């Protein structure tokens with residue numbers, strides 16, 4: 001049966017809303033916060049050594065929530081040192097939210113912010129054309145490499161921009177997560193566009209190995225509460241379905257047999273755990289720290 005399914009990325013506002021619902025119904029940002037509290041101080045301990053300014057580059061910084069957590073850890077590590085934080089982010093909507101968050105956050109006096117409304121490859125091309133290879137002390141790519149066309153070339157380019165003692169932090173879904181199973185089993189039957197790749201930390205570490213780039217990888221458990229996905233006509237469930245399948249209006253446009261199959265699988269232990277009447281999808285994250 002022909003289906004009218006189309007990629008969630010073709011409707012940017014719905015994508016932003018479904019991502020918001022994902023954040024509200026998952027421990028995604030709490031898991032990242034835990035990593036920033038426990039591991040980040042050690043990781044950034046030397047990035048500002050003997051430097052009068054610390055340069056941070058955020059690729060796909062979104063609405064800035066995690067970026068500000070990172071900045072607060074750098075401030076604690078290097079009190080009073082000037083920080084130059086530049087953000088490469090193609091979504092005007094996300095940049096506006098990021099700016100609003102900065103405007104209502106206190107204690108950012110020593111940080112200079114700049115936003116570039118462009119993709120990482122547009123940024124790469126612009127920098128290469130200018131031959132302005134500024135070095136950075138910390139670069140992060142958090143939950144965004146899915147949207148990059150040539151990931152190895154991107155890794156190689158940003159790795160070449162690292163200053164002394166600098167690091168790159170990459171966060172992606174883990175190869176042990178439910179996402180990996182979902183994409184492997186159903187990826188070929190879901191709508192795709194050129195904008196999104198089914199990439200997990202397993203692919204990424206393989207790419208880094210091939211490039212001969214050194215890294216450390218940490219895995220943390222995170223879950224996404226998908227209970228509402230099993231309630232017919234539930235608006236929150238509909239948006240979570242869209243996020244899970246990266247499909248716009250999945251619930252109303254998917255062939256019924258596909259939906260029934262995914263629905264059954266999502267309740268299986270390799271995808272989710274059931275706890276206190278809730279269905280919790282395995283959203284485990286990998287934190288990959290790349291050395292200069």
Ligand SMILES: C[S@@+](CC[C@H](N)C(=O)[O-])C[C@H]1O[C@@H](n2cnc3c(N)ncnc32)[C@H](O)[C@@H]1O
Nearest residue numbers: 059060061062090091094119120142143144147
């Ligand atoms: C899933 S969100 C993650 C946002 C944020 N880092 C976080 O974890 O909350 C992905 C972000 O990457 C941005 N993005 C998409 N394609 C991109 C690209 N090619 N280069 C840079 N950023 C991109 C999106 O606009 C979005 O803000």
